[in-house]
Amino acid sequence: MICATTIPDGPDAGTVAVVVDGTPTTLEVGPVTSLLRALRTASVPVPGGCEEGECGSCSVLVDGDLVCSCLVPAALVDGAEVTTVAGRQRPDLLAALAAHGAVQCGFCTPGMVVAAEAALDAATAAGEPLTRATATEALTGNLCRCTGYRGILEAVVEVSVGRLRATR
Incomplete structure (x- = not known):
């Protein structure tokens, strides 16, 4: 499983374009917004647990790679295909x-x-x-x-x- 380090949201905002479970989606992100937070803000039902990358309940696929969505900065997935449990x-x-x-x-x-x-x-x-x-x-x-x-x-x-x- 691929994980990064959790960092709290910063003040700057922007958007990233992703395909979530086959649906083109725009995510609102700060420079260090986690993918989990960005997906939830976009009303994508991704469960979370520890938000520290320890439990795996927020696992998703990003371009086919298994990741802890709570630890991946959403800004890094621009243009990616994200697959949740629903997909x-x-x-x-x-x-x-x-x-x-x-x-x-x-x-x-x-x-x-x-x-x-x-x-x-x-x-x-x-x-x-x-x-x-x-x-x-x-x-x-x-x-x-x-x-x-x-x-x-x-x-x-x-x-x-x-x-x-x-x-x-």
Whole structure:
């Protein structure tokens, strides 16, 4: 996961043009406004948690790279494609997470879904299923307080195997 350092908003303002979940969007930004704050100001529903890059609940993809949106200066994403959990929800992963008891309080779920989908896409493109070890590595930046990760990892590995079968 790519992260930067959080800096409070500065006095200067401007705009950046991004594509959020396929929709062209203009974000109002200060020189150090976080991507999380800019997205929320634009009414894009991105959950936040710690706002220190520790929990992963605000994870998004910026041009395909997984980032903590709370730590990325929004001014740096001008012209980028931003994908939030709303743009990454696929029924097979959501069903597997539910079936494995991997969704409890919901704090980590958005970030887990974004991180898992990024890992699943990479594994499918490489033609290799995620293992428990590779799924664990892919989800390392996401904190879950309720599940102990077992159900999350089982769901992600199950979906990985299923998606590979579907491509063959």
